[in-house]
Amino acid sequence: MRSRKLIAIAMAPFLLLPFFFSSAQESRKSEVKVLAYTNATIYPVSSPKIEKGTLLIKGDTILAVGTSEDVKIPAEAEVIDAIGKTIIPGLICTHSHIGSVAGADSSSPIQPEVRVFDSIDVRNTSINKARAGGITTANLMSGSGHLLSGQTIYLKLRKGNIVDDLTIKLADGSLAYGVKMANGTNSIRDSGPFPGTRGKSVALVRQKFIDAQAYLKKREKHQEEKPEEAFERDLALETLADILEGKRTVHHHTHRHDDILTVLRLKEEFGFKVVLHHVSEAWKVADEIAEADVPCSIIFLDSPGGKLEARDFEWKNGAELSKRGVVTAFHTDDPINDSRWFLRNAAVGVRAGMSRQKALEGLTLAGAKMLDLDKSIGSLDPGKQADFVMLSGDPFSIYTRVLETHIEGEQVFDLENPTDRLFAEGGYGAGHNREASGCCFYR
Amino acid sequence: MRATIAKPPGVASTVNFPLIHTMFKVIFALALTAVAHGQLAVKADLLFTMTGDLKPIKNGIVLCGEKGKIRAVGPASQVKIPKGYKTLTAKVVTPGIIDAHSTVGLSGILNSPKHDQEQLEKSSPIQPELRAVDAYNGRDPLVKWLRDLGVTTVHTGHAPGTLMSGQLMVLKTNVPSITSMKDTLIATSAVASTLGAKALSKSPGTRSKAIAMLRAELMKAQTRLLKIEEAKNDEEKDAPASNLKLDVLVDILNKKTPLLINAQRHQDLASALRLQEEFGFNLILDGAAEAYLLLDEIKAAGVPVIVHPTMGRPFGDLENMTFTLAAQLHKAGILFAFQSGYETYVPKTRVVHFEAAMAAAYGLPQEVALAACTIQPAKILGLEKKIGSLAKGKHADLALFDGDPLEMTTHTTGVIIDGKVVSSKVK
Numbered sequence: 001m002r003s004r005k006l007i008a009i010a011m012a013p014f015l016l017l018p019f020f021f022s023s024a025q026e027s028r029k030s031e032v033k034v035l036a037y038t039n040a041t042i043y044p045v046s047s048p049k050i051e052k053g054t055l056l057i058k059g060d061t062i063l064a065v066g067t068s069e070d071v072k073i074p075a076e077a078e079v080i081d082a083i084g085k086t087i088i089p090g091l092i093c094t095h096s097h098i099g100s101v102a103g104a105d106s107s108s109p110i111q112p113e114v115r116v117f118d119s120i121d122v123r124n125t126s127i128n129k130a131r132a133g134g135i136t137t138a139n140l141m142s143g144s145g146h147l148l149s150g151q152t153i154y155l156k157l158r159k160g161n162i163v164d165d166l167t168i169k170l171a172d173g174s175l176a177y178g179v180k181m182a183n184g185t186n187s188i189r190d191s192g193p194f195p196g197t198r199g200k201s202v203a204l205v206r207q208k209f210i211d212a213q214a215y216l217k218k219r220e221k222h223q224e225e226k227p228e229e230a231f232e233r234d235l236a237l238e239t240l241a242d243i244l245e246g247k248r249t250v251h252h253h254t255h256r257h258d259d260i261l262t263v264l265r266l267k268e269e270f271g272f273k274v275v276l277h278h279v280s281e282a283w284k285v286a287d288e289i290a291e292a293d294v295p296c297s298i299i300f301l302d303s304p305g306g307k308l309e310a311r312d313f314e315w316k317n318g319a320e321l322s323k324r325g326v327v328t329a330f331h332t333d334d335p336i337n338d339s340r341w342f343l344r345n346a347a348v349g350v351r352a353g354m355s356r357q358k359a360l361e362g363l364t365l366a367g368a369k370m371l372d373l374d375k376s377i378g379s380l381d382p383g384k385q386a387d388f389v390m391l392s393g394d395p396f397s398i399y400t401r402v403l404e405t406h407i408e409g410e411q412v413f414d415l416e417n418p419t420d421r422l423f424a425e426g427g428y429g430a431g432h433n434r435e436a437s438g439c440c441f442y443r
Numbered sequence: 444m445r446a447t448i449a450k451p452p453g454v455a456s457t458v459n460f461p462l463i464h465t466m467f468k469v470i471f472a473l474a475l476t477a478v479a480h481g482q483l484a485v486k487a488d489l490l491f492t493m494t495g496d497l498k499p500i501k502n503g504i505v506l507c508g509e510k511g512k513i514r515a516v517g518p519a520s521q522v523k524i525p526k527g528y529k530t531l532t533a534k535v536v537t538p539g540i541i542d543a544h545s546t547v548g549l550s551g552i553l554n555s556p557k558h559d560q561e562q563l564e565k566s567s568p569i570q571p572e573l574r575a576v577d578a579y580n581g582r583d584p585l586v587k588w589l590r591d592l593g594v595t596t597v598h599t600g601h602a603p604g605t606l607m608s609g610q611l612m613v614l615k616t617n618v619p620s621i622t623s624m625k626d627t628l629i630a631t632s633a634v635a636s637t638l639g640a641k642a643l644s645k646s647p648g649t650r651s652k653a654i655a656m657l658r659a660e661l662m663k664a665q666t667r668l669l670k671i672e673e674a675k676n677d678e679e680k681d682a683p684a685s686n687l688k689l690d691v692l693v694d695i696l697n698k699k700t701p702l703l704i705n706a707q708r709h710q711d712l713a714s715a716l717r718l719q720e721e722f723g724f725n726l727i728l729d730g731a732a733e734a735y736l737l738l739d740e741i742k743a744a745g746v747p748v749i750v751h752p753t754m755g756r757p758f759g760d761l762e763n764m765t766f767t768l769a770a771q772l773h774k775a776g777i778l779f780a781f782q783s784g785y786e787t788y789v790p791k792t793r794v795v796h797f798e799a800a801m802a803a804a805y806g807l808p809q810e811v812a813l814a815a816c817t818i819q820p821a822k823i824l825g826l827e828k829k830i831g832s833l834a835k836g837k838h839a840d841l842a843l844f845d846g847d848p849l850e851m852t853t854h855t856t857g858v859i860i861d862g863k864v865v866s867s868k869v870k
Contacts, residue, residue, distance in 0.1 A: 129757075302797055303588050305552030306789030311584075335756050336789060341801070347851035398800045398850050425805060428736065431762025 032059040033409070036073045040082035043395065045089055045357075045364050046379035055087055057386040060408035065380045088360065088395055089380050090136025090387030090407060091342055092367030094297040095251065095277050095331030098126035098339060099163075100433075103142020103150030103180065109187060109194045109201075110208050112179060112239035114150035116142050120163040124433050125423060130339035131157050131413040132424035134389035134402040135332075137168075137367075137377055138339075144182035144253040147195070147205050151239060152178045152251060154371050156387075158407050168373070176373065178275075179243055181205070182253035183262055184309050202262055209270045212240030249273040249372065251297070255280040255309040264292045275370045277331065280304075280313035283320045290324035295370050297329045298362075300337065300345040318362065319353030328358065329366035340402075340424065347396040360395065483507040483862055484524040485841055487536035492516055493818040493832040497810040505536065507839035511861030516833045531864070533856055537813055537848055538833050539595025539840030542795040543749045543820035544611070544703070544729060544782035546602045548579040548586055552791055559583065562602035562785060564609065568647060569660050571634045571695075572687040573609030575600030576627065581619040585792045589783075590616040591866045592794055593842030593855045596628070596830055598820065602785040603637040603705040603729070606647065606657055610634055610691070611703065613824055615840070617860045628826060633703040633727060634695060638711040639760045654714055661722050664692035701725035707732040707751065707760035716744050727823060729782070732764040738775040747778040747823045752793050753801040755784065769799075769815065770806030780820035781812075800849035812849060845869075 042053035054071040104111035142149040154176040168176035195201040215237040304313040330345035346359035368378025390404040405413035490503025508514025551559025561578035601609030647653035674682035704715040719726040783793035803812040821831025843857035858866040
């Protein structure tokens, strides 16, 4: 990590003045590594499985994917024989609580001004463990104890020193994130400013969005009439205005069939982009979800229950949604399901009738679509970021291990590395939020 | 509940046609039940009997005979299916899965206090007198959930969370209500005890205090045991009056009832071993997340381990847990079994062979992973002569699968308890 930062500092002049140092830039370019992983079973996800395939990457980008006949390996490439190994795109978890993420406090039920970005601990071992599970991108969210608990953050799980090293910048320079909302029992509380019923929950949310509609109009009018004057900004309403303008996606926790329909009504009324999360009873209203064309990020649990609204949870959610054409992704909800078991979600999806292809998409490309990042990640295609996972075998087999995780061409997990292995398997020191070492305490 | 056979009607005082008709129906039903309870052959491409070297038999057959017991087991070349037997086939067949430690039936699906959460009474830290039989709801949907997946026997009862939370029992997953102690395999199979952070509250507030409280209570039982012995040998002396709590502790000291101590950290595991050395009870270590630090000591003590769920959450006392624990225990030659454990939220119950599967991915041989949710828990519970493997005379409890039982993509295709098909769902 430290050395990476030093390199970044050393590179700073070149980055600032690229045109004046073209020769220097040339030499830098020649340092960009070209890697060819050969003889692997490759699942590009966007296209059929390739046996004895080659994955060619340059720096942080994928150059080519295909059979050994199709992909010409350049002379300068370092060739890595991946015979017997399986390569899949980096896994995307659309709903995670790693990195000691926290959002709204208990002062009110709707807090759009709160950014979870300001809470992330990049040294939390949960992030190392997620890398060990093959996760390369995650949507870190606050909990479901609020109607709206804050702005989420989409992170690439790069080996960074501070949270800024892990963020994703959008074309307008802003960070990539969504907004977390919830309905049902978790956001209903007995006291204070929190709603006590579902009816009240919806009324509170609708009023806030109506306020945001007014704010948006006021802001537009101000820009038209007196753009030279300062506009009185409202941090909370600004976030909701972004949602209304389609700039941010709502990630909505919801379980019961009626609560799912409540979200679809809100989407209809305010026209926002929304992803349904958990959706335990999706199988009951799968037609309605498909009709509304709303993506679903689903969870897998070993058994139903734990609370009334998850009583009718079914493993067949993935099959029922995907066969109706609903974009369906899995999530860990870590710590509900440990990030290291993420592949297992897809296996259960297959068990309950999902196609292998749709299940793989559910771990990768479907999640990328939900985060609006499918142009850069989610499949192994030329031009996309070199995020990939090397597995010891079939992605759906319980015996398969994650061997390596790569993000933008950089290896962030290696099972052969003792410290990485400690995070992958657990053991003494694996839970401490500091630099762990795999060397000690064992007999 | 096994009393599914309809009782024959009493002697009729007058003969009438409807009654004869009814009697005929009853006789017919009895005949059908007889078929359902026995005369069932199960053919398997791979038959894991869980005997000998644990390796499966190719093209195996199990015959379920009278009274829910196994009549014969072996390769198709040696076991012929008698006439009149109904035949089921499956790719893979194992003994019915045994969950070595669960709270299912006490901690229900809705997670609703005062309604279906009977697993932890917090009014006092030491309550070994609380029986599992008095708190079990065999009709909770989670029991069916596990049964349909192949779990035929559970060791369930009061949860970890206090110094002594109550008793555990062993029963089959087809018992809807406990109408007599005979509905269980063991009505008091162990007393559940917890050491470590989970058991600490206002008092005991520290680990030292917790051990002091346990020792004080066990010493009371020691004194009581001496008085019982004295009364036996001396007619002048009266045996002490019955005491619900102390009588259970005396059974622990008598080695009639094991003490199952849930401890995760190495210092708590060491405390459990010290307690066992001091009081000489039968100890079962439970959880044991850091047991890899004390393999020699556990092995020397000859104590079995019911490991925490492989997919347990690595926080608190479990922060140093490892997925390789089962493999390490196996390598060290320590008897161990898997458990679904106790969950406070979601999933409300784990599935024990899913936990075994994850251990198989981390160095435990496949057949040992299966043994650790069949014959190994049966041994730990002292039930290996009845359940946990497929052999003549044992209970005809079987789980049928369409592939490797440990793969998540495999379905359970049938479940048999005491020779009777209890599920033919593809799940």
